Amino acid sequence: xxxxxxxxxxxxxxGRSYDIHIGQRLLTDGDRIASLVRGQQAIVVSNHTVAxxxxxxxxxxxxxxxxxxxxxPDGEQYKTLAHVADIxxxxxxxNAARDVTFIALGGGVVGDMTGFAAACFMRxxxxxxxxxxxxxxxxxxxxxxxxxxxxxxxxxxxxxHQPVGVVIDTDTLSTLDPREYSAGLAEVIKYGxxxxxxxxxxxxxxxxxxxxxxxxxxAYAVAQCCTLKARxxxxxxxxxxxxxxxxxxxxxxxxxxxxxxxxTWLHGEAVAIGMRLAAQMSAIDADEQQRLVALLAAAxxxxxxxxxxxxxxxxxxxxxxKVLAGRIRLILLRSLGDAxxxxxxxxxxxxxxxAAVGG
Amino acid sequence: xxxxxxxxxxxxxxGRSYDIHIGQRLLTDGDRIASLVRGQQAIVVSNHTVAxxxxxxxxxxxxxxxxxxxxxPDGEQYKTLAHVADIxxxxxxxNAARDVTFIALGGGVVGDMTGFAAACFMRxxxxxxxxxxxxxxxxxxxxxxxxxxxxxxxxxxxxxHQPVGVVIDTDTLSTLDPREYSAGLAEVIKYGxxxxxxxxxxxxxxxxxxxxxxxxxxAYAVAQCCTLKARxxxxxxxxxxxxxxxxxxxxxxxxxxxxxxxxTWLHGEAVAIGMRLAAQMSAIDADEQQRLVALLAAAxxxxxxxxxxxxxxxxxxxxxxKVLAGRIRLILLRSLGDAxxxxxxxxxxxxxxxAAVGG
Numbered sequence: 001x002x003x004x005x006x007x008x009x010x011x012x013x014x015g016r017s018y019d020i021h022i023g024q025r026l027l028t029d030g031d032r033i034a035s036l037v038r039g040q041q042a043i044v045v046s047n048h049t050v051a052x053x054x055x056x057x058x059x060x061x062x063x064x065x066x067x068x069x070x071x072x073p074d075g076e077q078y079k080t081l082a083h084v085a086d087i088x089x090x091x092x093x094x095n096a097a098r099d100v101t102f103i104a105l106g107g108g109v110v111g112d113m114t115g116f117a118a119a120c121f122m123r124x125x126x127x128x129x130x131x132x133x134x135x136x137x138x139x140x141x142x143x144x145x146x147x148x149x150x151x152x153x154x155x156x157x158x159x160x161h162q163p164v165g166v167v168i169d170t171d172t173l174s175t176l177d178p179r180e181y182s183a184g185l186a187e188v189i190k191y192g193x194x195x196x197x198x199x200x201x202x203x204x205x206x207x208x209x210x211x212x213x214x215x216x217x218x219a220y221a222v223a224q225c226c227t228l229k230a231r232x233x234x235x236x237x238x239x240x241x242x243x244x245x246x247x248x249x250x251x252x253x254x255x256x257x258x259x260x261x262x263x264t265w266l267h268g269e270a271v272a273i274g275m276r277l278a279a280q281m282s283a284i285d286a287d288e289q290q291r292l293v294a295l296l297a298a299a300x301x302x303x304x305x306x307x308x309x310x311x312x313x314x315x316x317x318x319x320x321x322k323v324l325a326g327r328i329r330l331i332l333l334r335s336l337g338d339a340x341x342x343x344x345x346x347x348x349x350x351x352x353x354x355a356a357v358g359g
Numbered sequence: 360x361x362x363x364x365x366x367x368x369x370x371x372x373x374g375r376s377y378d379i380h381i382g383q384r385l386l387t388d389g390d391r392i393a394s395l396v397r398g399q400q401a402i403v404v405s406n407h408t409v410a411x412x413x414x415x416x417x418x419x420x421x422x423x424x425x426x427x428x429x430x431x432p433d434g435e436q437y438k439t440l441a442h443v444a445d446i447x448x449x450x451x452x453x454n455a456a457r458d459v460t461f462i463a464l465g466g467g468v469v470g471d472m473t474g475f476a477a478a479c480f481m482r483x484x485x486x487x488x489x490x491x492x493x494x495x496x497x498x499x500x501x502x503x504x505x506x507x508x509x510x511x512x513x514x515x516x517x518x519x520h521q522p523v524g525v526v527i528d529t530d531t532l533s534t535l536d537p538r539e540y541s542a543g544l545a546e547v548i549k550y551g552x553x554x555x556x557x558x559x560x561x562x563x564x565x566x567x568x569x570x571x572x573x574x575x576x577x578a579y580a581v582a583q584c585c586t587l588k589a590r591x592x593x594x595x596x597x598x599x600x601x602x603x604x605x606x607x608x609x610x611x612x613x614x615x616x617x618x619x620x621x622x623t624w625l626h627g628e629a630v631a632i633g634m635r636l637a638a639q640m641s642a643i644d645a646d647e648q649q650r651l652v653a654l655l656a657a658a659x660x661x662x663x664x665x666x667x668x669x670x671x672x673x674x675x676x677x678x679x680x681k682v683l684a685g686r687i688r689l690i691l692l693r694s695l696g697d698a699x700x701x702x703x704x705x706x707x708x709x710x711x712x713x714a715a716v717g718g
Binding site: 121 | 511
């Protein structure tokens, strides 16, 4: 891929299909984002970390459009219904009408909250994702999952609401905190682990280039993840079936986040720990388990959370959305690159696995 | 229609089609409501007025199902995002999972809030409407519009979320306050006025029987309204086109409600006033205008709101959802039984019409 190449991936959803554009300098690429705005008015949502870096560029790119800006505090702890209500207040105070477009400029938290605000505003208006973190670029900005957290668990309040477009400027990763960047790599590795052995092997071979943020390696990985996710979402938009595979590591990871009050680990870090636990629960070779752990470690990710209480983790898993009729369903591996959903597992093994979360 | 007849109307929406059952004694009709519950758990939402009357009967009918009850205060002023958050708290506190079913037992406010809570709970779960007011039975329980009010306007926050079924026990109207009952008749008259002249004429001939709550007349009117609404919703679920016709009288009515702080007039009463204003704006015969006004009056409804400020009404209309690109769109009549949406009207005539709101 040359430096100026733009990759476009389509999420095929009949009347709600949309394109993901991936490349460098897309934030300021002429009319690219402005052309996605319906009507003449936009509500641009960002946070206090991202806004100073990229908001001005975005507003210049949106030139002709009447923009109202809403800047959120930065952090998962602000991903609440009350802060979404604030976004809605801003939109209503600016006399936004049904043809307004919401634009999310930031990471997964900004995207989830902006998308949910757009879903609830006048029963649903258009929104555009402009993700600026690796995690948001490869995962949360694609697929229409929006929402907020609740004291009882993550993302328990929300909606499926697809964006009208996603514009991924990989240059924005240059300012990303290294720990946040590694957290994004957890989701990248997830795609390989659950559905694409060749990509997993590519990651094993290129993890150093990725960590060094080599533009070509980054662009390839982001495009590959979006392609895989678009395929899953097109097959199962509202997670009645295979979309659940994307939650590999997340059931465990959410539990780790919940019992640590969402402050110790970044989401991607918790998912990395969760993937290690899920691999340990899976009937795969020790060698394959080890390859996953090694790749996570090479990406700068934790694979253990010392000192956590296994009972508390189990209880926290009871509040995960993936529970049906009282039985926790898990996403496990048949082998690297091949995941499945199951509730047919050994309870003793689950308890044992959770007890080993520390190392 | 014999006293035991049950009418079933289907709302045809491909994968989300559902039935509306209309008849007497349906609340306690064996497994009728229980069979609509997915999974083994239900969140039953009602209010302090309706719960003492019908909650016990519903819970008996739901026998085998694990029910958690949430009772709201009664009134439009409680139709807020904060009170929907309370419903979500109740559901989460009871460990409800994705296969939970929300059940709305009450009027339009309970139905709108419960539906919105179901739309937001874990990105959307099943819900059943059991409407107990005439307004909810003929209008708000059918079609999937859910949501809450905002200080800047009615229903500005919400979602399209279709129920999995609607069970209308017309016996519940026996306990309805006469003023609330008349307010429901406003929506009944609306259907005739906008799309069914024959029904309008039936209403002119049977308004006394309806006001006396004659069971056969009530059952016929409710079934006819649901049939008409189901047809409109099936054609245009998310109000991109003709569904807007159902808002006849509502753009004016919402403005009347807004400038009076939602306390002076019931929704149906404000819609009655709004229909009179809309008829006055329409290029129809004075005789047709007079027939509509006479029918509204015979239904016990107001047709004027003395003392309101025309400028304040116009300003309030600027916040209505039906505004596109700054221009208020109105639903007007070509003739009785034939409505259309337009933004091609005379502004002076609008100001003049609003100035005449007092009589």
